[in-house]
Amino acid sequence: MKKIIIACGVAAMMIGATGCEKSSSAAPETFSDSLAYYMGRSQGLMVADHFKNSMSADQKKKFDSDAFLRGFKQMIMTDTADADYLQGIYMGMNMAQHINYLAMDSINIDRATVYAEFAKAFRTDTINSTAMQMEVGQFQMLMNRAQDMLRERQMAAEAAKREAAAGTAKENEAKGAAYIQEQIAADASIKTTESGLAYKVVKQGEGPMPKDNSTVKVHYTGKLIDGTVFDSSVDRGEPADFPVTQVIPGFAEGLKMMNKGSKYVLYIPASLGYGNNEAGSIPAGSTLVFEVEMIEVN
Template sequence: MNSALRFAAPLVLASLVLSLAACKPEDKDGKADAKTDVAADTAAKTDADNAPLVEGIKGLDTERAQVSYMIGMDMAKSLTPVKDQIDVDVLAEAMAAVFAGETPKINEEQSVQIQQAFTAKMQAKQAAEAEAEAKRMAEQGEKNKTEGPAFLAENKGKPGVQTTASGLQYQVVRAGNGPKPSKDDVVKVQYRGTLLDGTEFDSSYARNQPAEFGLNQVIPGWSEGVALMPVGSKYTFWIPAELGYGESGGGPIPPNATLKFEVELIEIVK
């Protein structure tokens, strides 16, 4: 987050402009702006203008209510990274003051000072969190250097586990009778990937949607392993770090991680 107070996404800002355009601002004497009066009177001529934009939304049965709620949702999504620093009641108070044309409690100079101080605080917090995470990942990487090879050394002696020349280990869960893909093919698969401690980091099963991969675009352990499978098969793979994400890791996968994959080969995509 380069500026912690740059909260609103473009859609939020556009929505707010539309919302403000539909409002009826008043001056300090309580008199509505003449141009706004004309627009409001024109809009009031038909009941259709108060009809909901989308039917069947409980509790939001007018256009204004639906637009307001939509803007609120967009703002909340934009503000989520700093939600713990926000008092919703004070936020609503500030918006109401601005909409009403009142003098806000914070002037422009103070607003800039608060923004700068808050941005610096958030950046320092993010830097500390990043440093702590880097330290944790480095420690995990050192641990994986020992635990991964030890696991594979024990695992290769288990019934049904086979080890290739590269060090990839696999077990046939269900044998298929279709063709085997080449390393340049695109395949459709269902799969589940976990760390050795059982932590799931990816799963097409969880998405209820098979995935398609080019075998020349995935980690070497996947490319080699799936090429061993006839269509219709289900295999379990144990992939050494050097055939996976290596010393750097990637995303939720820590450095030097040995990976376990359950893979079903559905078809070779033509």
């Protein structure tokens, strides 16, 4: 199920926190003014830090900080002596979040009906406990049904996504296989192993070759068949160290043919790479091309 960030709940929980951070401006000298100053500063920084670390990149783009501050200001400026009004606000916020949660999955609740029935029930002079339990039970039954509907829709959406991804992966895999055959046809020095890994020896080094228990230091650039670079130790300006067994099968197989000073180009089909799974910016079913230089074998 989707998770909802409860902004006011987060802020409320943080009021009791002790951490604070000074700003560049001088704090007021009186106790009450200093308390107000640091309450605002410390909680503002902590809530901002919470949002920064808990939101995805897409959520950050959609988040309206001005709207958040308007809501916060409306609450903070409310006459704190009107406790009944505040309780109504909190109850309304809680119910509104339930309604919004359902609406995200196309279960639309008429808010006017919710308010009208809430107000009518709330103003009841006498409450029959048995009747109330029946009403609560009916609500719970309906909510359980809503949860089932949401799960079914989510499962159907995920199944459709997997089906679409499988189709894309199959298409990418076919394109990759054709690409490797084109490279082999154009360059007779490209060889193919029994597993399907294609490779070109640019330079063969000297010394022992890595084994499954070896750690290597390499410089590499990984590309898609359209030339897009998805990872490069060369661009980062620092060689990479890793155990041979902690990389994709095709890359590991290629490494074990390389001794110190070797330079290879590896053409790794999807079956020896990430298969039908996406991996960061690498689409499902992708054939990968690695330019690799072996620096050390340990």
